[in-house]
Amino acid sequence: MAARAAWLHFVGGLTQSEVAKRLSVPNTRAHRYIARAQSEGLVRVFVDIESADCVDLETRLMAAYGLSLCRVAMDALEPGPLPLRALSAVGADYLMQVVASGAHRVIGIGHGRTIAASVDAMGRTPGERIRFVSMLGGLTRSYAANPYDVIHNLARKTSAEAYLMPAPLFANSAEDKRVMMAQSGLAATMELIGEASLVIAGIGNTESADGGASAAALDQPDAIDELNRRGAAAEILGQFLTADGAALETSYDERVMAPALESLRGREVVAIAGGESKLAAIRAGLRSGLLSGLIVDEATARRLVEEL
Structure with missing residues (x-):
């Protein structure tokens, strides 16, 4: 009934x-x-347009950071500081193309609001031969972009197999992590x-507790301040980078329920991120050399290019 109502409204032109x-x-039920x-995801809206400005930004970012893929989402009127509408539209399009191509049999999925929004914006795209897997454990506190929900939505929209990591983002101790990792x-x-x-990752900042899922899961009240004092500028898969893209060793490294960042080298790693607070x-993520691709909003891309 939902599909029929949408067809009559969007295709048939009925009020x-x-x-x-x-x-x-x-009327309320309609x-x-x-x-x-x-x-x-039964309704898809396509705008057949290519912005020369965005293409120029993509080209310059790819050249500057050795990316094999860059997509810049045209600015849209957003209700908040995070450009979720623009990023999710382009992110969803990329994810559907990846699934439809069948080029990757196993795809790792990170966390974050932009990834969650991109998956929410996806249309149904068959991908029965693909397996999705969470790249990290779930969160220890309430958070809107729980990676378990993202994996569930991917499985529902693609009919692909999906696997989660049934563990917290950070174990209580290094010994607890070893015990959990030994479980079958x-x-x-x-x-x-x-x-x-292929790994789809989010990028968190460390400016505040709202900077990313990992920041929200840190178990010490002054953890973010301490990370900032030590030069942390970005978070990927629960691990931290300095402003020049170098790995920052922290006490969380031996507790994070995720693969080491160095293990990502040699794979396709595409980040979906944007917004002034994430600049x-x-x-830092681009400077790390870990990323092979970036999906970013136009305003942030322009700032990145201006600073080259």
């Missing part, structure tokens, strides 16, 4: 009142049907992570 009359349901069709379920997940030829973090 919601006319859809309700056609389906013999109240509205809910159409909204559900959109949230379930986690060991199998880590083996699958090792097979991932320094994205720059």
Whole structure:
């Protein structure tokens, strides 16, 4: 019924009142049907346009940082500081193309609001031969972009197999991590992570507790301040980078339930990130040499290029 209501509204050009009359349901139910069709990814909107400015930004970022892929999302009117609408539209398009191509049999998925929003914006794209795997454990505190939900949504929209890491983001101690990693379920997940030829990652900042999922999961009240004093500028998979892209050794390294960042080298690693607050973090991620691809909003891309 949701699909039929959406078809009548978007393709047939009927108003919601006319859809309700056609389906013999109240207006409010017709509205809910159409909204559900959109949230379930049954409705896709395509804008056939290519911005020369965005293409120029992509080209310059690829040349400067040795990227094999860069997509710059045109600016859109956003209700908050994070350009989720623009990033999720381009991120969803990229994810659907990757799934449809079948070029990667195992795809690792990081965390973050931009990745979650990109998956939410995806349409249904068959990918039965693909396996998705969470690159890190779940969060120890409430967070909107729980990686478990992202993996669940990917499985639902692609009919692909999806695997999560049933563990916290940070173990209580290094010994606890060793014990958990020895469990058969986690060991199998880590083996699958090792097979991932493509990793979709988020980039967190360390400016505040709202800077990323990992920052929200730090268990010491002054942890972010201490990381900043030591020069942390970015977070990827629960591990930290300095402003020049070097790995910053922290006490969390031996507790994080995720593969070491160095293990990502040689694979395709595409980050989806943007926004003024993430500028320094994205720059650090690019300087690390870990990224082969970047999906970013136009305003942030312009700032990155201006600073070259």
